[in-house]
Amino acid sequence: MNSDNKTESTKERLFTAGAELFAEKGFDSVSVREICKAAGTSMNMIHHYYDNKQGLLDAIVDTFAENVFAFPIRLLSKDVQNEAEFISRLELFFEETLNALIENRLPLLVVQKHQTKSTAMSNLLGKFVQFVAKAQNNGFVQTDIEPELMSGFLMDRLATQVLYAPLIAEYSGYDLIGDPDYRARWVQSNLKLFLYGLVKR
Amino acid sequence: MNSDNKTESTKERLFTAGAELFAEKGFDSVSVREICKAAGTSMNMIHHYYDNKQGLLDAIVDTFAENVFAFPIRLLSKDVQNEAEFISRLELFFEETLNALIENRLPLLVVQKHQTKSTAMSNLLGKFVQFVAKAQNNGFVQTDIEPELMSGFLMDRLATQVLYAPLIAEYSGYDLIGDPDYRARWVQSNLKLFLYGLVKR
Numbered sequence: 001m002n003s004d005n006k007t008e009s010t011k012e013r014l015f016t017a018g019a020e021l022f023a024e025k026g027f028d029s030v031s032v033r034e035i036c037k038a039a040g041t042s043m044n045m046i047h048h049y050y051d052n053k054q055g056l057l058d059a060i061v062d063t064f065a066e067n068v069f070a071f072p073i074r075l076l077s078k079d080v081q082n083e084a085e086f087i088s089r090l091e092l093f094f095e096e097t098l099n100a101l102i103e104n105r106l107p108l109l110v111v112q113k114h115q116t117k118s119t120a121m122s123n124l125l126g127k128f129v130q131f132v133a134k135a136q137n138n139g140f141v142q143t144d145i146e147p148e149l150m151s152g153f154l155m156d157r158l159a160t161q162v163l164y165a166p167l168i169a170e171y172s173g174y175d176l177i178g179d180p181d182y183r184a185r186w187v188q189s190n191l192k193l194f195l196y197g198l199v200k201r
Numbered sequence: 202m203n204s205d206n207k208t209e210s211t212k213e214r215l216f217t218a219g220a221e222l223f224a225e226k227g228f229d230s231v232s233v234r235e236i237c238k239a240a241g242t243s244m245n246m247i248h249h250y251y252d253n254k255q256g257l258l259d260a261i262v263d264t265f266a267e268n269v270f271a272f273p274i275r276l277l278s279k280d281v282q283n284e285a286e287f288i289s290r291l292e293l294f295f296e297e298t299l300n301a302l303i304e305n306r307l308p309l310l311v312v313q314k315h316q317t318k319s320t321a322m323s324n325l326l327g328k329f330v331q332f333v334a335k336a337q338n339n340g341f342v343q344t345d346i347e348p349e350l351m352s353g354f355l356m357d358r359l360a361t362q363v364l365y366a367p368l369i370a371e372y373s374g375y376d377l378i379g380d381p382d383y384r385a386r387w388v389q390s391n392l393k394l395f396l397y398g399l400v401k402r
Contacts, residue, residue, distance in 0.1 A: 025227070025229075025230070026226070026227060026230070028226075029226070029227070029230050083400065086400075087400065090399075113314075115365070115368060117368065117371075117372070122372060132399070139401065140400060140401055141399055141400060141401060142393075142397065142398075142399065142400070142401045142402070144393055145390045145393050145394050145399070146386065146390045148373075149386060149387050149390035149391065150390050150391055150394045152358075152361065152362070153358055153391065153394060156357045156358050156361040156362070157353075157354055157357050157358070159361075160353065160357040160360075160361060161353070161357070163316075164316070167316060167318065170318075171318070171323060172349075185347065185350060186350050189346045189347045189350035189351050190350065190351055190354065192343075192345055192346050193346050193351045193354060193395070193398070194394070194398065194399060195398050195399055195400050196343065196398035196400060197343075197394070197395065197396050197397040197398030198291075198333070198342055198343070198346070198395060198396050199284065199287075199288065199341060199342060199343070199396050199397060200340065200341055200342060200343045201343070201402055
């Protein structure tokens with residue numbers, strides 16, 4: 001039991017140290033030795049758990065994709081019956097994806113820094129396109145928007161806001177990560193804009 | 202005349218080499234020597250034109266801000282008289298800012314990589330907030346959106362799309378930078394979404 005805990009924790013420490021260093025300096029500028037030192041472990045351990053530095057980066061990217069994209073993908077895969085359900089599904093998608101991005105901000109920084117191709121991200125955007133296209137067919141989404149061309153609108157907004165949250169907090173005093181009331185207001189304003197547009201009906 | 206041209210061109214080569222290296226490796230991982238070598242000049246020249254490495258980075262960020270934000274700031278500072286003018290002003294803002302970001306993609310990569318505070322960017326977002334708030338007062342923008350909380354919506358969308366354009370082109374075959382027809386369709390779908398929302402009226 002103790003041994004298991006220790007094993008888990010070494011692996012986790014390598015994961016976190018790798019994510020911190022990749023996010024700060026970039027993959028190419030970080031050595032295996034540096035990661036192991038930051039994790040307080042010997043060099044053998046990274047080979048044991050992740051094969052090599054690339055394996056560690058892959059694990060960080062994969063874990064991020066699983067933690068952030070898996071639930072939204074399931075959410076957008078299920079059919080909706082009417083406009084109210086469509087809207088509440090999008091609300092849930094927006095709130096839960098924001099929360100997941102905030103909880104996984106460090107791997108998000110790594111993903112952003114390395115601009116890696118992400119199958120999970122493509123998969124999510126594909127599901128989003130299908131979700132919107134179906135709603136167009138069912139008559140409650142306007143048809144003069146091409147779903148393929150706006151599929152990134154919400155993800156861009158969420159990811160950028162989470163990435164820049166500390167800088168925005170420093171500037172404006174509004175802290176998306178630490179202030180739940182502000183986060184709720186932010187979600188409401190941005191969702192209303194996305195659903196109903198800027199111009200008065 | 203020839204001498205002037207040569208002077209200009211050395212300065213520009215340093216600017217471009219600095220932007221390329223900062224974008225690729227980050228400020229801290231690039232040496233003055235490396236930039237000068239890439240620019241095909243001696244080390245004295247960077248001191249001559251930009252004082253030091255920080256001066257070169259500042260020049261890149263300032264030039265980016267001037268090239269990308271100055272026109273949109275002027276555009277949003279002028280009053281609009283009615284809804285039609287409001288909409289056409291936003292269209293112009295969206296198209297021209299996209300074009301400027303595409304033309305300044307290399308400095309955009311530098312700015313993104315270093316997450317520097319940008320007075321010009323804050324200034325633009327502030328103008329945008331005022332522009333939308335005035336339109337709310339004039340009755341053609343819906344009032345249940347807080348302008349401060351959605352001011353980054355269009356800039357996020359534009360900047361992310363330009364940053365990832367080569368990756369998106371590789372994935373999907375759609376090239377925002379090289380294909381003017383696609384760019385026009387992309388602008389139309391995203392503007393319509395921003396102005397009128399997803400849900401059918």
